Amino acid sequence: xxxxxxxxxxxxxxxxxxxxxxxxxxxxxxxxxxxxxxxxxxxxxxxxxxxxxxxxxx
Numbered sequence: 001x002x003x004x005x006x007x008x009x010x011x012x013x014x015x016x017x018x019x020x021x022x023x024x025x026x027x028x029x030x031x032x033x034x035x036x037x038x039x040x041x042x043x044x045x046x047x048x049x050x051x052x053x054x055x056x057x058x
Contacts, residue, residue, distance in 0.1 A: 001029045002037070 004015040005026070012026045019026070 001026060002033050005030055 001015060001019070004010050004018070005012070012023050012030075015030075016023050016026045
């Protein structure tokens with residue numbers, strides 16, 4: 001999810017299509033993955049700050 005959403009800069013819908021999942025699944029799993037990244041790699045956490053708030057703007 002993270003690679004498709006942010007590295008490849010895809011929309012939530014563009015991420016859901018190749019994974020054959022719903023838009024809600026993309027949103028949920030992206031949120032959980034970003035949270036996990038913040039725990040596992042706290043040093044670059046500032047890079048992920050505010051991503052959830054930007055999601056609604058796409």
